[in-house]
Amino acid sequence: MIKKNEILSLGKKSLLLSFGVCLFAASTLNAAPEKLRVVGSWSSLSLYKEYEKPYWKKGFKKEFPKTKVRLSSLGQVKLKGAAVYRQLSKGVFDVVSTVGGYVISDSQTLAGLDFPAIANDIQTAKKVVDAYSPILDEALEKDFNSKLISVVPYPSQVLFCKEKISSLADLKGKKVRASGWTVAEFLDGVGATGITMSYSEVPQSLQRGVIDCAVTGSLSGYSSGWGEVSEYLYPLPIGGWAFVITAMNLDTWNSFSKDEQKKLVSSVNTQIVSPAWEKSNYETNEGEKCLTNRDCSYGKANTMKLVEVKEADKELSRKVLIENVIPKWVEKVPADVVEKWNNTVGKVVDITAK
Numbered sequence: 001m002i003k004k005n006e007i008l009s010l011g012k013k014s015l016l017l018s019f020g021v022c023l024f025a026a027s028t029l030n031a032a033p034e035k036l037r038v039v040g041s042w043s044s045l046s047l048y049k050e051y052e053k054p055y056w057k058k059g060f061k062k063e064f065p066k067t068k069v070r071l072s073s074l075g076q077v078k079l080k081g082a083a084v085y086r087q088l089s090k091g092v093f094d095v096v097s098t099v100g101g102y103v104i105s106d107s108q109t110l111a112g113l114d115f116p117a118i119a120n121d122i123q124t125a126k127k128v129v130d131a132y133s134p135i136l137d138e139a140l141e142k143d144f145n146s147k148l149i150s151v152v153p154y155p156s157q158v159l160f161c162k163e164k165i166s167s168l169a170d171l172k173g174k175k176v177r178a179s180g181w182t183v184a185e186f187l188d189g190v191g192a193t194g195i196t197m198s199y200s201e202v203p204q205s206l207q208r209g210v211i212d213c214a215v216t217g218s219l220s221g222y223s224s225g226w227g228e229v230s231e232y233l234y235p236l237p238i239g240g241w242a243f244v245i246t247a248m249n250l251d252t253w254n255s256f257s258k259d260e261q262k263k264l265v266s267s268v269n270t271q272i273v274s275p276a277w278e279k280s281n282y283e284t285n286e287g288e289k290c291l292t293n294r295d296c297s298y299g300k301a302n303t304m305k306l307v308e309v310k311e312a313d314k315e316l317s318r319k320v321l322i323e324n325v326i327p328k329w330v331e332k333v334p335a336d337v338v339e340k341w342n343n344t345v346g347k348v349v350d351i352t353a354k
Contacts, residue, residue: 031255031256031257031260032064032066032067032255032256032257032260033067033094033252033255033256034066034067034068035067035068035069035070036056036060036067036068036069036070036094036095036252037070037072037092037093037094037095038056038069038070038071038072038093038094038095038096039071039072039073039074039076039077039084039088039093039095039096039097039098040052040053040056040071040072040073040074040097041073041074041097041098041099041244042073042074042075043073043074043075043076044075044223045154045220045223046219046279046283047152047154047244047276047279048073050275050279051271051272051275051276051279052097052272053071054271055267055268055271055272056069056071057069057071059267059271060264060267063263063264063267064260064264074097074098077093080102081102081103081105082102082103082104082105082106082107084096084098084102084103085098085103085106085107085144085146085247086106086144088144088145088146088247088249089143089144089145089146089249090145091249091251091252093249094248094249094252095149095246095247095248095249095252096146096246096247097244097245097246098244098245099154099242099243099244099245100113100114100151100242100243100244100245101114101179101180101182101240101242102180103144103245104180104181104182106143106144107139107140107142107143107144108329108332108333109135109136109138109139109143109333109337110136110139110245111180111181111182111329111332112132112135112329112333112337112341112345112353113128113129113132113136113151113243113245113345114182114240114241114242114243115182115240115321115325115326115329116182116183116185116186116237116238116239116240116317116320116321116325117186117236117237117238117240117314117317117318117321118240118321118345118349118351119237119240119241119349120236120237120314122153122156122241122277122280122281122284124348124349125153125156125241126277127348128345128348128349129151129153129243131344131345131347131348132341132344132345133148133151134344135337135340135341135344136148136151136245139337140245140247141250144247145249145250145251146247146248146249146250146253147247147248147249147250147253148245148246148247149246149247149248149264149265149268150245150246150265150268150269150272150273151243151244151245151246151273152243152244152246152272152273152276152277152280153241153242153243153244153276153277153280154217154220154241154242154243154244154280154283155217155218155219155220155241155280155283155284155287156217156218156235156237156239156240156241156284157179157183157215157216157217157237157238157239157240157241157242158215158216158217158218158221158233158234158235158236158237158238158239159176159213159214159215159233159234159235159236159238159239160206160213160214160215160216160221160226160227160230160232160233160304161174161212161213161230161231161232161233161234162206162209162212162213162229162230162231162232163212163231163232164231164232164305165213165232165234165307166307166310167310167312167313168190168234168236168238168310168313168316168317169190169191171187171190171191171192171213172190172191172192173191173192173193174192174193174212174213175192175193175195175210175211175212175213176192176193176194176195176211176212176213176214176215177194177195177196177197177202177205177211177213177214177215178194178195178196178215178239179215179216179239179242182240182325182328182329183215183238183239183240184196185324185325185328186238186317186320186321186324186325187238188324189320189323189324189325190316190320192213195211197211199216199224202214202216202224202226203224203225203226203228203229204229206226206229206230207229213230214226214230215238215239216239216242217242217283217284217287218233218235218283218284218286218287218288218290218291219283219284219286219287219290219298220287221287221291222287222290222291222296222298222302223298227290227291227302227304228302230304231304231305232304232305232307233288233291233292233304233305233306233307234307234309235288235306235307235309236309236313236314236317238317241280246268246272286298288306289301290302291304291306292304292305292306318351321351322351326351326353326354327354329353330353330354338353338354341353
């Protein structure tokens with residue numbers, strides 16, 4: 001005969017076993033998806049070739065061996081502007097890496113990350129990103145049903161000109177290819193005319209005199225032949241840093257368990273974010289060398305003339321940013337976004353948006 005205390009003991013064991021099964025079921029309810037459709041950044045540049053592609057093809061697979069990854073690049077999907085993030089929001093893609101400036105038409109909050117000449121060195125740029133990332137995360141969820149995974153910079157976006165310039169004052173009356181509306185506003189503020197055109201059209205437009213100057217990263221410009229049709233390089237980052245924002249569809253993100261989410265972000269930080277930030281600083285300096293007839297580790301150097309950045313131009317840039325660019329942005333975003341910017345990026349750079 002089974003005694004009463006034995007019945008109670010068996011009941012407790014059964015309850016504990018059931019509880020353990022429930023915990024196991026809960027821990028495995030959210031698990032890495034069977035497949036991911038990933039869109040990386042521009043395949044011709046080092047961010048994709050050296051970090052994104054190796055990570056999604058090897059690093060991610062090592063962490064999540066049961067998940068199949070289908071990787072493409074911005075050039076392959078051929079979706080302009082914010083279209084690629086719209087497809088991300090619908091779940092057509094699971095992960096997308098693209099330049100924040102490309103998608104601000106659908107989310108003006110993102111423009112607060114990368115104003116022209118707000119960060120003249122990579123150390124300040126990193127502080128800006130760290131401060132603004134929580135606001136970016138909120139905006140991505142609201143506007144694109146997605147989760148912020150990472151932010152990394154391309155080399156600082158500097159000025160290529162065909163005719164001689166010695167300062168920003170020399171841009172007055174010139175037509176300059178801008179990388180986005182904030183850069184166009186900045187150019188208007190110094191008396192130039194911001195022109196919108198595709199990246200691939202720039203070298204021919206410079207050669208034919210359709211535009212006088214253009215803005216892009218130093219090494220990007222070298223790799224794309226801009227140094228062969230331009231004569232003067234002005235390394236003031238009036239185009240910001242062209243931050244590449246990587247986001248994951250929110251439904252896909254939520255399919256990972258909490259532990260898997262942490263593992264994913266940690267591996268991205270280790271294998272993409274940290275080395276890419278270091279490489280961006282190197283490429284900014286190396287691009288200048290390759291463009292201005294110094295030792296170039298990427299090939300034959302161009303013969304552009306490097307124009308020394310004037311302290312007066314740094315002051316002018318700040319003035320134009322505060323008086324021309326930021327007020328236009330304030331008109332485009334809700335008041336709470338402005339308040340959040342002031343409490344984050346504003347404190348880093350000592351500017352109050354209003």
